Amino acid sequence: MTARGRGYAVLCLALSLSYAWGPAPLQGQAGGGGGGLTLSAVQPLSYGLLTAGDPDAVTVDDVVRRGELELKGKGQMEIMMVLPASMLSPEGAEIDLDFRFGDAGLQLKRAAGVTLFDPTVSYSFFLDSKDSPARIFLGGLASPAADQAAGEYSAQITVIVAQP
Amino acid sequence: MTKLTISLATLALMVAPAGVQAQVNTNTNNTIGVSATVGKAFRWSLGQDLLFGTIAPEGDGSTANVTVATNQLVAAGGRQAGYVSLYFNAATNVTVAAPASLAGGLGGTLAVTFTCGAATSGNGGTLDVLASGACADADVLSLTLSGTGSETVDIFFGGTLAGADVEAAAADTYTGTITLTAVQP
Numbered sequence: 001m002t003a004r005g006r007g008y009a010v011l012c013l014a015l016s017l018s019y020a021w022g023p024a025p026l027q028g029q030a031g032g033g034g035g036g037l038t039l040s041a042v043q044p045l046s047y048g049l050l051t052a053g054d055p056d057a058v059t060v061d062d063v064v065r066r067g068e069l070e071l072k073g074k075g076q077m078e079i080m081m082v083l084p085a086s087m088l089s090p091e092g093a094e095i096d097l098d099f100r101f102g103d104a105g106l107q108l109k110r111a112a113g114v115t116l117f118d119p120t121v122s123y124s125f126f127l128d129s130k131d132s133p134a135r136i137f138l139g140g141l142a143s144p145a146a147d148q149a150a151g152e153y154s155a156q157i158t159v160i161v162a163q164p
Numbered sequence: 165m166t167k168l169t170i171s172l173a174t175l176a177l178m179v180a181p182a183g184v185q186a187q188v189n190t191n192t193n194n195t196i197g198v199s200a201t202v203g204k205a206f207r208w209s210l211g212q213d214l215l216f217g218t219i220a221p222e223g224d225g226s227t228a229n230v231t232v233a234t235n236q237l238v239a240a241g242g243r244q245a246g247y248v249s250l251y252f253n254a255a256t257n258v259t260v261a262a263p264a265s266l267a268g269g270l271g272g273t274l275a276v277t278f279t280c281g282a283a284t285s286g287n288g289g290t291l292d293v294l295a296s297g298a299c300a301d302a303d304v305l306s307l308t309l310s311g312t313g314s315e316t317v318d319i320f321f322g323g324t325l326a327g328a329d330v331e332a333a334a335a336d337t338y339t340g341t342i343t344l345t346a347v348q349p
Contacts, residue, residue, distance in 0.1 A: 039194040047200035052253055052314060067196045087200055093312035095200060142200055147313035150204040150254035150348075156195045163190040 214246030253314035268336035
């Protein structure tokens with residue numbers, strides 16, 4: 001390889017490295033992710049004391065009992081939730097849970113209201129930087145059976161936020 | 165010129181991964197807990213009283229003991245075991261406060277001893293929860309849930325009046341009260 005040939009090779013390598021390492025973070029920012037997307041649990045969904053045979057619904061405007069997460073980021077996003085069918089006691093007893101439209105809500109920082117959605121299906125929205133962080137709220141219906149045993153019941157909800 | 169062509173091809177190949185990197189999805193996830201507490205509860209309902217019926221003393225020392233078994237819901241001579249039903253959804257201790265004697269309207273007393281046991285409600289007095297046994301004052305029946313749901317059990321009471329005590333008693337109607345106190349620890 002001549003000196004000119006080696007020069008081309010070095011130039012090409014430098015250009016390639018520059019493109020591979022340089023623009024990627026910029027593209028990530030433009031896409032709204034790039035490591036700037038965070039989801040933090042603020043408070044659990046807590047039904048509190050339930051009575052056997054007496055269903056109880058927590059609504060997204062129940063500030064004390066609703067589940068709440070904080071989302072920071074910007075750009076087009078999609079929320080998906082992995083919802084449990086029931087809460088379990090350490091002894092294996094179950095309390096049925098039911099989620100439907102209106103049991104999830106999204107509140108953008110600068111918005112006055114909460115946009116309701118169905119937590120059982122994915123929900124897409126655009127989060128502008130001035131609206132970050134956004135709040136995700138979650139309620140639902142718990143239906144203890146008439147013969148429900150006393151005790152502590154628990155489950156977990158996984159919330160996934162994806163950016164295309 | 166040939167070398168330049170090769171170099172551009174190299175450039176194109178090396179650019180490609182950067183383009184792929186820009187299409188990688190960005191995801192984040194977290195979990196929140198869901199919780200509830202079902203409170204402890206119990207509820208009483210009276211099934212029927214314990215009755216010894218009408219007893220006719222022999223008057224010659226031959227009067228037999230009068231016994232009502234815990235599973236004798238209906239017996240001859242107007243006798244019957246007593247029972248109460250208890251709904252509970254957590255382990256429950258039932259403390260018995262039983263009198264040592266029945267009190268007559270004229271002021272006399274009649275000594276009595278009790279037996280008791282517990283059965284799944286509706287089981288017709290078949291004691292499948294607690295075996296029948298002596299049931300004295302301050303005895304405790306410890307009831308636990310057999311499954312993952314609440315239960316209702318019937319707590320039965322029988323008893324015995326000694327023949328000698330019956331013969332010694334004045335003619336009268338004698339009554340007493342058994343008090344049950346449920347505590348869910």
